[in-house]
Amino acid sequence: MDLKEINAKIEEKSSFVNTLNTEIHKKIIGQDYMIRRILIALFTNGHILVEGVPGLAKTLTIDTIARIISLDFKRIQFTPDLLPADLTGGLIYNEQNKEFEPKKGPIFTNILLADEVNRAPAKVQAAMLESMQEKQVTLGNTTLELPSPFFVLATQNPIEQEGTYQLPEAQMDRFMLKLKVDYPNKSQEREIMDLHGVNRNIELNQILKPEDIIDIRETIDNLYVEDSIKDYILNIVFATRDPERYGLSELANYIDFGASPRASIYILKAAKASAFLNRRGYVVPDDIKEIAKDVLRHRTILSFEAEAENIDSDNVIEEILANIEVP
Structure with missing residues (x-):
């Protein structure tokens, strides 16, 4: 296939891009940088680490994208007392057949928001990062495939370092992109006030399917x-x-x-x-x-x-x- 044919094919396959961005911006004001990077990672089977203060619409953005693409979405608040089993699941004893059976944890989803990932101990971080790399989880003797697509957006709060466990450099290497997300400008924040300052139901249309x-x-x-x-x-x-x-x-x-x-x-x-x-x-x-x-x-x-x-x-x-x- 020559370059002209490739270009024509890409133009056809990417025809949804403008519609997708328009739909996202029904709920998200600004944050074009973050939205574009999320789409880049999602479309290339990568994961993202985001550093930014609370309240910058990280959860709202990823939830909006999940709805528009009809992907399953879960959010986990990482805390110092979180255990690996709270993320991956574990084995539950079944009284009827007298056997241990795997019970899936919240990591079995299409999009996982790992909020304040540096607040969880190293064992929890390692369990998540291993799942990101292998796209599977082992519970006892059973290995379970994670859903496809599987995408992790992990966040770090740069202004609260007390009680945090810094991600090791070798672990951070598993993330395709690390973003630094800043405050919106004044005009954008005015739009945010007008849009979200009152209770309203914003209907979102499905633009893509998981497949x-x-x-x-x-x-x-x-x-x-x-x-x-x-x-x-x-x-x-x-x-x-x-x-x-x-x-x-x-x-x-x-x-x-x-x-x-x-x-x-x-x-x-x-x-x-x-x-x-x-x-x-x-x-x-x-x-x-x-x-x-x-x-x-x-x-x-x-x-x-x-x-x-x-x-x-x-x-x-x-x-x-x-x-x-x-x-």
């Missing part, structure tokens, strides 16, 4: 990516590991560990999804630039020197993007 997500994923896999674009991705990722090789010696003291190979894979996948949402059958450098920070910010581990100089991973990634040659 459509699987089809969209296959379509995105077939988008055209030039070798020069793949090299561009590799140069960005390798610059986080060996900045001096790319003429960025000033960054060497700020980076302890560069991004893992998952970063290259996820940048490619997310860039394809970005092109799809733009109704384009091929990836361009702007698709890479759009999602690079979200893929790399939790995979680029900075030194104490960077922290002392108030430099964060976004600053480092911006410098890399500004200096790596664009194809």
Whole structure:
């Protein structure tokens, strides 16, 4: 299939995008950045970690998307006393047949909102992250497949650190994207007041079905990516590991560990999804630039020197993007 045919196919397959966004914005004012990233991850079989203060419509957004796509949605409030079985389920003794039977936990859903994931102990975090990776849960001797599609949106509250268990870097690597969600602007907040300041029932139309997500994923896999674009991705990722090789010696003291190979894979996948949402059958450098920070910010581990100089991973990634040659 040549590029012209691919482009025509993508344009046809992505015809729902504008309608989907319009439907979402019936209930959600602003938050275009978060909405677009959720769709990118959902359409590429990835998961998202969101850092933002409470009240930024994270739950409302993901619940709205779930309704529009007719996906099963569950929310779990992570707390210090949460047990792995509270998430995955466990074995229940059946008096009638004198056997233990698996009882599914709330993780058996299409979309799971793991609220304040850093408040739960390491064992609970590990149970969730293992399920995210393997798409299955083992209860006793029984292995149960999770529903398809399966998508996790985990949140962290950046302003309350007391009583929290920081996600280890190796665990965070399982998330495709890490988002930093900020407050709406003044005009958007006025619209939010007008929309949600009174009780009203907003009807949402179903735009997609769960099986459509699987089809969209296959379509995105077939988008055209030039070798020069793949090299561009590799140069960005390798610059986080060996900045001096790319003429960025000033960054060497700020980076302890560069991004893992998952970063290259996820940048490619997310860039394809970005092109799809733009109704384009091929990836361009702007698709890479759009999602690079979200893929790399939790995979680029900075030194104490960077922290002392108030430099964060976004600053480092911006410098890399500004200096790596664009194809």
